[in-house]
Amino acid sequence: MYGLEAINANNGWAISVVGVSIVFSGLVMLSLVISQLHKVLALWEDPSKIKALFKAKQSEDQSDKLQEKEIVDQAVFTESQKEVVRQFGLLIRTMEDHFSLPRLLHLAQISDLKNPHSNLNNLLETKIIIPDGSGFFTWEKETFDKAIL
Amino acid sequence: MDALFIEFYHNTGFYLWDYRYLIMIVVGLVFIYLGIAKDYEPLLLVPIGFGILMGNIPVFQGLGLSIYEDNSVLHYLYFGVTQGIYPPLIFLGIGAMTDFSTLLARPILMLLGAAAQTGIFITFLGALALGFAPNEASSIGIIGGADGPTAIFLTAKLAPHLIGPIAVAAYSYMALVPVIQPPIMRLLTSRKERLIRMEEPREVTKREKIIFPIVAFLLCCFLAPAALPLLGMLCFGNLLKEAVVTERLAQTARNALIDTATILLGITVGASTQGDIFLVPSSVGIFALGALSFSIATASGVLFAKVMNLFLKTKINPLLGAAGVSAVPDSARVVQMVGQKEDPTNFLLMHAMAPNVSGVIGSAIAAGVLWSLMA
Numbered sequence: 248m249y250g251l252e253a254i255n256a257n258n259g260w261a262i263s264v265v266g267v268s269i270v271f272s273g274l275v276m277l278s279l280v281i282s283q284l285h286k287v288l289a290l291w292e293d294p295s296k297i298k299a300l301f302k303a304k305q306s307e308d309q310s311d312k313l314q315e316k317e318i319v320d321q322a323v324f325t326e327s328q329k330e331v332v333r334q335f336g337l338l339i340r341t342m343e344d345h346f347s348l349p350r351l352l353h354l355a356q357i358s359d360l361k362n363p364h365s366n367l368n369n370l371l372e373t374k375i376i377i378p379d380g381s382g383f384f385t386w387e388k389e390t391f392d393k394a395i396l
Numbered sequence: 397m398d399a400l401f402i403e404f405y406h407n408t409g410f411y412l413w414d415y416r417y418l419i420m421i422v423v424g425l426v427f428i429y430l431g432i433a434k435d436y437e438p439l440l441l442v443p444i445g446f447g448i449l450m451g452n453i454p455v456f457q458g459l460g461l462s463i464y465e466d467n468s469v470l471h472y473l474y475f476g477v478t479q480g481i482y483p484p485l486i487f488l489g490i491g492a493m494t495d496f497s498t499l500l501a502r503p504i505l506m507l508l509g510a511a512a513q514t515g516i517f518i519t520f521l522g523a524l525a526l527g528f529a530p531n532e533a534s535s536i537g538i539i540g541g542a543d544g545p546t547a548i549f550l551t552a553k554l555a556p557h558l559i560g561p562i563a564v565a566a567y568s569y570m571a572l573v574p575v576i577q578p579p580i581m582r583l584l585t586s587r588k589e590r591l592i593r594m595e596e597p598r599e600v601t602k603r604e605k606i607i608f609p610i611v612a613f614l615l616c617c618f619l620a621p622a623a624l625p626l627l628g629m630l631c632f633g634n635l636l637k638e639a640v641v642t643e644r645l646a647q648t649a650r651n652a653l654i655d656t657a658t659i660l661l662g663i664t665v666g667a668s669t670q671g672d673i674f675l676v677p678s679s680v681g682i683f684a685l686g687a688l689s690f691s692i693a694t695a696s697g698v699l700f701a702k703v704m705n706l707f708l709k710t711k712i713n714p715l716l717g718a719a720g721v722s723a724v725p726d727s728a729r730v731v732q733m734v735g736q737k738e739d740p741t742n743f744l745l746m747h748a749m750a751p752n753v754s755g756v757i758g759s760a761i762a763a764g765v766l767w768s769l770m771a
């Protein structure tokens with residue numbers, strides 16, 4: 248038996264594909280492992296680097312907070328926006344300390360406040376209104392004072 | 397007295413000679429010439445060449461002289477070949493000589509060693525198409541790995557009757573690396589590609605070098621357990637070298653042991669090429685397929701390097717792909733030579749050693765895979 252017939256009869260195509268795949272898998276796995284080996288060893292040799300990694304993460308979080316603070320500090324409202332923000336503040340006074348955002352929006356709409364959606368968004372971005380973690384929001388008086396007064 | 401002389405004459409090689417022995421003696425002399433005068437793999441070609449001379453002295457049967465007679469000394473020495481004993485010993489020595497630093501520094505080059513093994517499987521298909529049985533086709537295909545010990549090991553397990561032609565073909569092509577590879581490399585690459593310079597590899601720590609043979613052995617042998625005798629010895633040899641505390645054992649492995657095994661393997665493989673057994677049509681087919689296998693392996697490595705360049709930010713010199721065949725360190729030297737012809741200040745040898753040594757691992761895995769699929 249010769250030619251393609253012989254290859255098919257002896258399962259040649261499958262053997263070749265399986266063979267090439269196994270050789271590639273083996274060497275790819277090995278190259279992946281050894282490409283990370285020096286990094287793992289570096290951590291093994293100096294465990295303080297692991298702590299440093301976590302510290303770096305913590306400091307990243309802190310810098311995020313600082314950035315947020317800066318956003319608030321840098322927040323600049325136009326006079327008309329300030330007026331709307333004050334009106335939002337008045338509305339919130341009529342509500343519970345932990346209030347619902349849809350309820351606030353509804354009140355703003357029926358009170359005919361200017362651009363209630365975008366202004367409410369501004370309040371959220373500048374952290375004058377912040378989530379309390381349970382689905383409600385609170386009014387940050389300090390932030391409001393800094394931004395508006 | 398005349399009768400005694402006539403009887404003696406009938407026992408001499410001059411009376412028993414056959415043209416096939418003469419042809420093989422010429423082949424043996426060519427091997428010795430290439431090894432000594434041309435410096436092509438002298439450590440292999442000289443023992444094999446002289447073995448061919450030893451195996452082709454016409455002798456009468458029954459005296460225990462031929463390597464194929466059960467009671468001959470050569471037959472006992474040949475036992476190490478037929479039972480696959482010498483190749484793992486040679487791998488132990490290779491492991492104790494090899495520095496895997498460049499591979500550890502740029503593991504991605506390992507893929508070139510894998511790509512070059514494609515030649516093995518394409519030739520396997522070619523051998524099947526020419527009518528060889530699957531076990532014979534596997535042994536012929538492994539010639540493309542350009543790794544003599546691996547080829548002998550696999551053939552001893554799968555097709556012992558083909559050891560002579562396959563071993564001679566494998567070692568001949570390994571010796572002819574500087575002749576076979578450069579035209580293929582130049583054909584498949586542009587001048588601009590051949591001029592690419594490689595980045596300096598990072599420094600590799602001693603601890604990485606010690607851990608590597610253990611990790612490589614466990615990972616590869618769990619994947620292809622049949623590669624255990626070859627890869628196990630290769631990695632063990634390398635561990636002896638890198639561990640430092642076992643330097644004495646490493647010294648023995650890379651000097652006395654590998655030299656002894658190479659001498660015995662070379663002589664007996666050469667002696668197994670007895671003209672009346674060796675010069676058959678299948679040997680011609682094996683030589684033709686061996687050349688094809690070797691060429692495809694070289695081309696696969698180079699082409700794969702070019703494919704990798706499509707995705708890599710820092711391009712690699714595609715000539716490195718040719719070093720994926722595991723003729724250590726000859727194919728790496730050829731890469732250096734071809735690269736320096738374009739730019740004498742471009743040093744590729746160190747980088748080419750990475751695919752070169754991964755080719756050794758790749759061909760051992762390929763042999764293990766074929767063995768387990770055919771056994």
